[in-house]
Amino acid sequence: MRRFASPRSNLASRCLLTLALLVLAPAAAEARKARPEQALVKAIHHSLPAATATVFADAGPEPLLDDIFAAIEQDRLDQALQHVELLIKAYPNFRLAYLIKGDLLLARARPLTTFGQGGAAAEDKVADLREEAIVRLKGYRGKPPVDYVPRYLLQMLPEQEYAVVVDTRKSRLYLYRNDQGTPRFVADYYISQGKLGADKAREGDRRTPIGVYHVTANLPRQKLGDFYGSGAFPLNYPNQWDKWQGRNGHGIWLHGTPSDTFSRPPRASDGCVVLTNQDLDKLAKNIQIGLTPVIISNSIEWLSLDDWQNERQALRNVMEQWRQDWESRDIERYARHYSKKFRAGEQNHAAWIEQKRRVNAGKSWIKVGADHISMFRNPGREDYVVVTFDQDYRSNNLNDQMRKRQYWIKEDGQWKILAEGAA
Structure with a gap:
């Protein structure tokens, strides 16, 4: 293999170092923010102890990509090119790898002024590949803690x-x-x-x-x-x-x-x-x-296991209170769990409450079971949790079992049911 010669390699190295920093700087900054102690530490994948092995991915092209840009940062361009060849051998259709190889080869002849100068791809394609390099390395270097x-x-x-x-x-x-x-x-x-x-x-x-x-x-x-x-x-x-x-x-x-x-x-x-x-x-x-x-x-949004457990338990407590209040046959206690925006078919909140009041008048007892529960929080702008469970309803004049789904939303800091029905 032809090696990068001095003094030309110094110019090429500085240009490629600039490229590496352009690609890695956002990832490094984000990593510093999320995990200061590992912001600039290179992952040594095969020597990680089992307890922390999941912090860094050990499959896919990211480990080699990380090594390539680290080698460029450290002015080890021959090593970077060797790793690119390994990357292409492992992933023959990986266009980003070919673009980096083109830059490294072109750097032997003249300084580079921009990422992708060593390839024949159109400017928009180069921009896509540069973005791919950035997000891959951000994802690799900026993982959340395992807990x-x-x-x-x-x-x-x-x-x-x-x-x-x-x-x-x-x-x-x-x-x-x-x-x-x-x-x-x-x-x-x-x-x-x-x-x-x-x-x-x-x-x-x-x-x-x-x-x-x-x-x-x-x-x-x-x-x-x-x-x-x-x-x-x-x-x-x-x-x-x-x-x-x-x-x-x-x-x-x-x-x-x-x-x-x-x-x-x-x-x-x-x-x-x-x-x-x-x-x-x-x-x-x-x-x-x-x-x-x-x-x-x-x-x-990432939560520590303690915070996650607390958030889950808080919602389970609200659900349990809803279940108990339904069993109480006290319509006011039961109704407080429902949003004013709640609708049951064509009925608005007020009409639905009146219907429940009439139904409860014929009940001497109610028992409600809620088991086999799943709860998933929406990640979008609308803050709600979709809860699905097996409902076992029993009373003096009606028994009914169903798989039920509820949508709980926050209103004035309190969890309320916006909608419910068969799952």
């Missing part, structure tokens, strides 16, 4: 073995395992989102929806065109809350990439969440159709 969890996974059902949480701002998907009710980090993956970002509102707006969803089907490669890669998992967008808000559209999937493409830019889809085929294949092993929750956020 923090996404705020939204308040309570999973025992049979929900995994949950997926997407951070569109970071172009990152996080997989969590249900460890007897506590979410435990498993893996994270780079993703592409809608061309125009997140907060989908209408058909064709090229945005990715924000909200609480679940996987509805598994579409294998054989049933799809090459564009969707190794498969697809449709989501239940629009969900009930989306419909109440007037949002529409369809066909929001988790899916892979075409066979000639390793990954797509951070903003490249028509609203779907897109992974590399390798990552989708890994994720697919942990997806349960009809069960796996998929929470898509603009930016994940």
